[in-house]
Amino acid sequence: MAVRERISPFMRQCFVTAAVGLNIISFGCVIGFPAILLPQLTGSELRLSKEQESWYASVLPLSVLTGNFLTPPIMDRLGRKTTHYALTVISLVASYVTIMATSFEALMIGRCCQGLSGGLLTTLRSVLIGEYTSPKNRGAFLTTVSLSQAFGVFFVHLLGSFLSWQNTALVCVFLPFISLIMVIYKPESPSWLLRRGRYHECREVFRWLRGYEEEGELSEMIEARLAYERAEIKDSYDKQNWFRKLISIIGKREFYKPIILMIISNVLMHISGASTFAPYATLILGLLMGPNANAYFWMVFLDSLRLVSNTLAVYVINRVNRRTMVLATGLLSLASHVAIAYYVYFKQNGWNYEGVWLPALLINLQFVAVGMGMVPMPQVIGGEIFPLEYRSTGGTISMATGGGVMFLALKTFPDLIDKTGLHGTYGLYAVIILVNLVIMMMWLPETKGKTLQQIEDELRGRPLKVEEIQARESLQSNPIVMYKRKLSEIHCSTTNIA
Numbered sequence: 373m374a375v376r377e378r379i380s381p382f383m384r385q386c387f388v389t390a391a392v393g394l395n396i397i398s399f400g401c402v403i404g405f406p407a408i409l410l411p412q413l414t415g416s417e418l419r420l421s422k423e424q425e426s427w428y429a430s431v432l433p434l435s436v437l438t439g440n441f442l443t444p445p446i447m448d449r450l451g452r453k454t455t456h457y458a459l460t461v462i463s464l465v466a467s468y469v470t471i472m473a474t475s476f477e478a479l480m481i482g483r484c485c486q487g488l489s490g491g492l493l494t495t496l497r498s499v500l501i502g503e504y505t506s507p508k509n510r511g512a513f514l515t516t517v518s519l520s521q522a523f524g525v526f527f528v529h530l531l532g533s534f535l536s537w538q539n540t541a542l543v544c545v546f547l548p549f550i551s552l553i554m555v556i557y558k559p560e561s562p563s564w565l566l567r568r569g570r571y572h573e574c575r576e577v578f579r580w581l582r583g584y585e586e587e588g589e590l591s592e593m594i595e596a597r598l599a600y601e602r603a604e605i606k607d608s609y610d611k612q613n614w615f616r617k618l619i620s621i622i623g624k625r626e627f628y629k630p631i632i633l634m635i636i637s638n639v640l641m642h643i644s645g646a647s648t649f650a651p652y653a654t655l656i657l658g659l660l661m662g663p664n665a666n667a668y669f670w671m672v673f674l675d676s677l678r679l680v681s682n683t684l685a686v687y688v689i690n691r692v693n694r695r696t697m698v699l700a701t702g703l704l705s706l707a708s709h710v711a712i713a714y715y716v717y718f719k720q721n722g723w724n725y726e727g728v729w730l731p732a733l734l735i736n737l738q739f740v741a742v743g744m745g746m747v748p749m750p751q752v753i754g755g756e757i758f759p760l761e762y763r764s765t766g767g768t769i770s771m772a773t774g775g776g777v778m779f780l781a782l783k784t785f786p787d788l789i790d791k792t793g794l795h796g797t798y799g800l801y802a803v804i805i806l807v808n809l810v811i812m813m814m815w816l817p818e819t820k821g822k823t824l825q826q827i828e829d830e831l832r833g834r835p836l837k838v839e840e841i842q843a844r845e846s847l848q849s850n851p852i853v854m855y856k857r858k859l860s861e862i863h864c865s866t867t868n869i870a
Contacts, residue, residue, distance in 0.1 A: 381506070381583040388504045388581070389513045391456070391554035392497050393520045398463060398547040399490045400524015403432070406651035407671065408532030408540055409479075422786055424476050428483055429651040430782035435484040437775040439491015446492070452500055452561040459492035460555060463548040471541045503563040506582055507589075518748060522682050525650050526675035533668035566593055626831045630757040633816055634770040635777075636808045637750035642774075642781045643801050643808075644705045644746040645738055649674070652785060659794040660716060660731045670732065674739050681743020688744065689752060693820050695813065698753075701745025702809040708738035709802040716795035750774075757819065757827060 406429045413419055420428065439459075447455040466485030473479045497517055505513045524547075531540045562581065565574040571594060578590050622628060642648070649656060653674075657667040689697060712734045719725065754770055788797040817830040 381581060381585075382509065384581055385505045385509060385513065387554070388558050389501055389516065391551050391558055392500050393516055394547045394551035394554070395456075395460060395463065395493050396497060396517060396520040397524040397527065398544060398551070399486075399493055400521040400526075401528035401544040401547070402486045402490060402524075403521070404525035404528040404650045404653075404675075405532075405537075405541070405544075407529060407653040409537045410651070411654045412532075412537045418474065418476075418479075420476055420479075422790065426783055426786045428476075428479060429786075430779050431480065431483055432487045432490070433775040433778040433782070435487025436491040436494065437772060439488045439493075440495050440771050440775070441491075442488075443492050443495035447496055447499065447564075448567075451564050452496065452503070453555065453558060455492060455496055456500065456555050456558075457552070459489045459496065460548045460552045462492070463489040464545065464552070467541055467545045467548070471538050471545075500561070503561045504581055506586060518682055518751070519679065522675070522679050522743075526672065526679055529653065529668070529671045529675050533672060562590075563593070626828050629815060629831050631769055633757060633812065634750065634754055635773045636812050637753055638770070638774040638777045639808050640702065640705075640805060640812070641746050641750050642777045643804050644709075644742055646742050646747050647778045647781050648785050649739075649742075651782065655786075655789070656794065657735070659789070660712065660735060661728055662726075665728055670735070674735065677736060677739050678743040681740050682748065685744045685748045689748060693818055694749070694752065695816055695818050697745050698749055698816065699809070699813060701741045701749065702805065702812070704737060704744075705741035705746055706802055706805045706809065708734055708741060709798045709805060712738070713795045713798040713802060716793065716798070720793070720795070753816070753819070757817070757831065 406425075410420070410425050410428070443455065446458070462485055466482045466489060469478060469485065470482035473482060498514065501513050501517070528540060528544060531543055535543070559577040559580060560573070562574045562578040565571075565577060574594070575590065578586075582590075653671040654667045657665065657670050661667070661670065712731075715731060715734060785797070788800065792800070817827060819827050
């Protein structure tokens with residue numbers, strides 16, 4: 373008991389976050405694994421056709437999307453800890469199938485299982501970190517999500533530079549295995565225990581995680597839950613099914629404008645190279661830098677640059693206007709795509725240039741744009757522009773469109789390379805980036821330093837009427853609604869797999 377008391381609540385929160393983080397790193401390895409597997413299969417007994425390669429690389433977002441929609445009912449009914457067990461075991465099974473695969477069908481089964489596990493994880497990870505950590509540490513812990521995933525891509529590319537794809541997959545298996553052991557010693561979420569009416573266990577777990585300094589939050593949670601259980605009349609809006617709710621709100625500007633902005637954000641993110649580079653890194657680098665360049669070295673170097681850029685983005689995003697950040701990184705991404713397209717075109721049409729520094733500079737500029745803005749900004753925007761009452765529906769739609777865009781980008785990329793070359797593909801992507809960036813800058817409001825209500829009013833085009841404000845204030849003072857809102861803020865975090 374004395375040993376347990378010497379472990380601070382902060383260290384316990386680090387422990388449960390690390391259990392999630394290992395799974396996130398493992399999923400990052402899954403995202404980057406095709407860049408190791410596909411080149412090594414060339415000339416082997418398990419050689420895949422171009423069509424099979426594109427399906428292997430692109431099936432991940434579809435299976436992830438399946439996991440996304442399965443997660444909420446599973447984690448609400450069985451608990452966060454059980455769901456964490458399930459996704460970790462599925463990840464281990466998927467790794468075993470991949471390592472032992474001797475056919476394309478076996479590889480696809482392993483890939484789909486990896487995506488299913490990743491889909492469960494991408495929905496669960498923000499919920500786990502949000503419910504287990506203190507508000508004063510929560511922001512810092514949540515920033516580890518994108519960093520952990522980027523590190524996973526870097527890690528698998530680094531391993532694959534020295535090991536075979538089977539041995540690389542074998543090393544990566546240890547990440548979910550260690551996480552599985554840690555989950556055994558991790559308690560159930562206090563928020564879930566509270567929702568199930570297990571108040572005594574909720575108090576014990578909350579105090580184990582937070583100590584006794586945040587008893588006020590615990591009391592508020594329990595009081596709000598008791599008020600909710602005593603309520604005889606539920607909000608009639610909650611009784612409507614999801615489809616009827618969507619029909620009733622779909623015509624509101626404060627609903628459809630954020631949806632359109634998030635679709636555009638997803639297009640910018642996936643087309644900018646955030647999705648296509650991880651599985652097709654060696655192909656892109658070989659076409660850009662030539663056959664004599666060390667593609668594996670540059671792949672690991674660019675992964676390192678993305679890690680650094682993601683870290684810098686955490687600092688810069690809090691100090692620069694959102695529109696400025698989107699415009700600057702969008703223009704940098706556009707310029708790098710245009711420059712790469714021109715460089716490859718002139719190289720193929722007689723320009724006798726053998727140096728490596730120019731293509732290296734161009735691809736580095738592309739990755740600075742990806743790490744600084746193209747990946748983190750959609751998450752920031754998604755967390756700010758959706759009105760709270762529509763955040764669950766809007767987040768689900770954003771997640772679905774993001775998965776669809778990622779699938780299309782991965783599935784069509786090899787065919788575009790074959791038919792138009794790298795310069796044609798990057799030229800087409802530059803046009804798509806330009807069009808979407810213009811629309812984004814026309815519609816995106818500046819959100820830095822504004823309240824969610826101010827952002828909602830700007831999207832609506834008018835402030836709330838007096839009676840709407842009074843109704844909202846009355847609603848917000850209701851402890852039942854406060855309890856629902858607190859859960860909604862945690863559960864409906866916008867997630868991304870790029």
